[in-house]
Amino acid sequence: MSKEIRFTDETMALVQKMIKRYPEGKHKSALIPMLHLAQMEFDGWLDSPVMDYVASILKIQSIEVYEVASFYSMFNLKPVGKCLIEVCRTGPCWLLGAEDLVKHIEKNLKIKDGETTPDGMFTLKTVECLAACGTAPVIQVGETYHENMTCESVDLLLGEYKIKDARKTHYDIKHISIK
Amino acid sequence: MGKQLLLENINVPGIETLSVYRANGGYKALEKALKMQQSEVVDEVKKSGLRGRGGAGFPTGMKWGFIAKPEGVPRHLVCNADESEPGTFKDRYLMQHNPHLLIEGMILSSYALGANTSYIYIRGELLYVYHILEKAIQAAYDAGFLGDNILGSGFNLNLYCHLGAGAYICGEETALIESLEGKRGNPRIKPPFPAVSGVWGRPTVVNNVETIAATVPIINMGGEEYAKIGVGKSTGTKLISACGHINNPGVYEIELGLSCEEFLFDDKYCGGIKNGKKFKAVVAGGSSVPILPADLFLKTAKGEPRLMSYESLSDGGFISGTMLGSGGFIVLDETASIVKNLWNFTRFYHHESCGQCSPCREGTGWMEKILNRILEGKGKQTDIDLLFDIQSKIDGKTICPLGEAAAWPVASAIRHFRKEFEEYVNKPEEIVDVKHYYAVNNLQQSAK
Ligand SMILES: Cc1cc2nc3c(=O)[nH]c(=O)nc-3n(C[C@H](O)[C@H](O)[C@H](O)COP(=O)(O)O)c2cc1C
Ligand code: SF4
Ligand code: FES
Numbered sequence: 001m002s003k004e005i006r007f008t009d010e011t012m013a014l015v016q017k018m019i020k021r022y023p024e025g026k027h028k029s030a031l032i033p034m035l036h037l038a039q040m041e042f043d044g045w046l047d048s049p050v051m052d053y054v055a056s057i058l059k060i061q062s063i064e065v066y067e068v069a070s071f072y073s074m075f076n077l078k079p080v081g082k083c084l085i086e087v088c089r090t091g092p093c094w095l096l097g098a099e100d101l102v103k104h105i106e107k108n109l110k111i112k113d114g115e116t117t118p119d120g121m122f123t124l125k126t127v128e129c130l131a132a133c134g135t136a137p138v139i140q141v142g143e144t145y146h147e148n149m150t151c152e153s154v155d156l157l158l159g160e161y162k163i164k165d166a167r168k169t170h171y172d173i174k175h176i177s178i179k
Numbered sequence: 180m181g182k183q184l185l186l187e188n189i190n191v192p193g194i195e196t197l198s199v200y201r202a203n204g205g206y207k208a209l210e211k212a213l214k215m216q217q218s219e220v221v222d223e224v225k226k227s228g229l230r231g232r233g234g235a236g237f238p239t240g241m242k243w244g245f246i247a248k249p250e251g252v253p254r255h256l257v258c259n260a261d262e263s264e265p266g267t268f269k270d271r272y273l274m275q276h277n278p279h280l281l282i283e284g285m286i287l288s289s290y291a292l293g294a295n296t297s298y299i300y301i302r303g304e305l306l307y308v309y310h311i312l313e314k315a316i317q318a319a320y321d322a323g324f325l326g327d328n329i330l331g332s333g334f335n336l337n338l339y340c341h342l343g344a345g346a347y348i349c350g351e352e353t354a355l356i357e358s359l360e361g362k363r364g365n366p367r368i369k370p371p372f373p374a375v376s377g378v379w380g381r382p383t384v385v386n387n388v389e390t391i392a393a394t395v396p397i398i399n400m401g402g403e404e405y406a407k408i409g410v411g412k413s414t415g416t417k418l419i420s421a422c423g424h425i426n427n428p429g430v431y432e433i434e435l436g437l438s439c440e441e442f443l444f445d446d447k448y449c450g451g452i453k454n455g456k457k458f459k460a461v462v463a464g465g466s467s468v469p470i471l472p473a474d475l476f477l478k479t480a481k482g483e484p485r486l487m488s489y490e491s492l493s494d495g496g497f498i499s500g501t502m503l504g505s506g507g508f509i510v511l512d513e514t515a516s517i518v519k520n521l522w523n524f525t526r527f528y529h530h531e532s533c534g535q536c537s538p539c540r541e542g543t544g545w546m547e548k549i550l551n552r553i554l555e556g557k558g559k560q561t562d563i564d565l566l567f568d569i570q571s572k573i574d575g576k577t578i579c580p581l582g583e584a585a586a587w588p589v590a591s592a593i594r595h596f597r598k599e600f601e602e603y604v605n606k607p608e609e610i611v612d613v614k615h616y617y618a619v620n621n622l623q624q625s626a627k
Contacts, residue, residue: 128531
């Protein structure tokens with residue numbers, strides 16, 4: 001890695017706030033929120049030096065970070081594109097056409113599920129129920145839910161995101177109350 | 180529509196702000212509760228008959244009564260806002276539109292339990308709802324409803340949101356506690372129960388979003404009044420999130436005891452089946468509950484009209500009944516394939532198994548493999564029995580109920596729709612859909 005791995009001062013202040021949300025000595029609880037911040041700040045994924053850096057701030061072993069990062073599906077352990085297109089593939093969404101959406105996106109972007117376009121713009125990822133089954137099928141990009149999707153509205157959506165970097169809003173947990 | 184206790188003000192413009200929430204009677208329950216003894220608040224909840232809305236339906240007042248109170252050890256209330264059960268989207272709806280109802284409930288419930296630091300564990304994907312909650316919590320601090328000496332009562336409370344990161348299993352309360360401690364979401368062996376040793380080894384109560392929200396009308400109207408709503412031991416109202424092949428998908432607040440037929444067909448609720456198709460089956464309480472064919476949903480095996488209540492939905496046990504569960508209501512029309520639907524859910528449980536117990540870890544994988552084989556047209560008659568056998572060997576033999584959640588849909592699908600499985604096995608060339616096969620392989624790879 002060429003650039004130094006360090007949170008900006010602003011993010012570091014947030015990390016300190018977060019740690020204070022848990023009792024004295026229980027700061028490991030801040031790990032998952034911190035990994036969200038790290039992923040946001042370091043290109044949308046968690047490279048091992050990034051995880052080592054998080055471990056050093058929390059004064060825990062690197063392995064404790066790796067085992068958590070690999071457990072939760074929102075943490076990306078490989079590089080991802082600027083727009084992570086997350087398509088819900090679970091029962092209700094699937095009943096209402098999620099499978100067609102996935103195929104449509106694969107064709108449109110010429111990538112398979114889990115892959116990134118060569119220009120580094122899009123990554124396609126299928127995910128499980130997003131708690132929005134009443135407006136199925138659902139696609140999440142960054143923190144935005146796109147509901148009642150069709151192949152046509154997917155095309156519009158991809159067009160819209162072709163010029164955006166959705167990563168910056170992704171996992172932006174900067175709105176944080178008190179302390 | 181029956182009584183609306185939780186959704187009454189959901190469409191009031193600006194209800195997400197503290198001022199509008201207050202102008203509509205908000206924080207009155209908290210003011211009332213803070214003038215009561217803590218034990219009196221618990222008693223009201225006991226009298227209300229409220230049962231946990233997260234899925235298990237355990238009486239909330241009783242659960243609160245179990246909390247251990249060792250001298251000098253802090254206690255915690257943790258709200259389960261992990262909502263990941265397929266078909267369930269009521270908690271998201273409530274938090275997104277009326278965050279102060281949850282926050283008011285959290286404060287008065289924390290008071291009842293004697294907790295001075297409480298958490299809302301919200302699933303990571305719901306980042307935008309997290310922002311809404313953070314903003315509302317800040318407003319509550321600014322108004323003196325949170326922090327030190329709330330409304331001059333001497334009661335102190337800090338309330339924080341905690342963001343998860345995508346794991347269905349973290350909805351299970353002990354996995355949620357592990358996750359809150361910054362670990363993998365591996366469920367704990369019980370006992371000890373969280374009421375004795377929960378987060379950081381301290382006495383902890385974990386309650387669902389809707390459960391906590393319901394304490395607000397309970398305190399406002401009194402437990403006895405609340406208990407008059409509903410039927411038998413199914414008191415009060417319940418949020419049902421309805422989806423699938425229906426005309427009006429959405430979140431509905433029903434009085435428990437509403438007839439199933441009315442809920443499904445009346446225009447006030449689901450509005451019947453979409454596109455004039457026939458009603459085939461329903462998964463009435465989230466993906467984990469047994470699937471019911473149309474006739475058994477509308478009437479019990481005894482021929483009585485079925486009601487939306489804990490007791491009526493489970494009438495007939497697992498042979499001819501199901502469960503109210505989380506209220507995730509998924510409707511399938513005549514075009515839906517039960518086998519494919521089951522494959523999708525089984526794949527989900529395999530993906531979400533934490534891997535600690537072999538019956539769940541291996542069994543869900545085997546069941547997915549066999550269902551794949553059947554869908555590919557390569558299944559054998561014996562595969563159907565094998566599936567049934569595997570599910571029976573998961574049921575009741577695991578650390579947490581995810582194993583059962585994976586087993587019950589399999590058992591019920593075979594029990595009620597065996598013929599469909601046989602068709603796949605006996606006449607694959609007529610049934611097997613090549614398009615689907617492609618998708619199966621495709622999704623399969625991405626699961627790796
Ligand atoms: C695999 C699994 C997932 C669960 N997911 C949730 C969930 O997303 N939300 C929830 O409130 N309860 C969920 N539960 C139930 C919780 O373990 C627990 O019973 C509940 O949060 C207790 O709250 P209540 O008594 O208010 O319902 C889940 C249980 C299991 C076994
Ligand atoms: S039943 Fe499954 S999810 Fe639950 S603890 Fe065992 S392996 Fe993990
Ligand atoms: S199944 Fe897609 S949001 Fe629930």
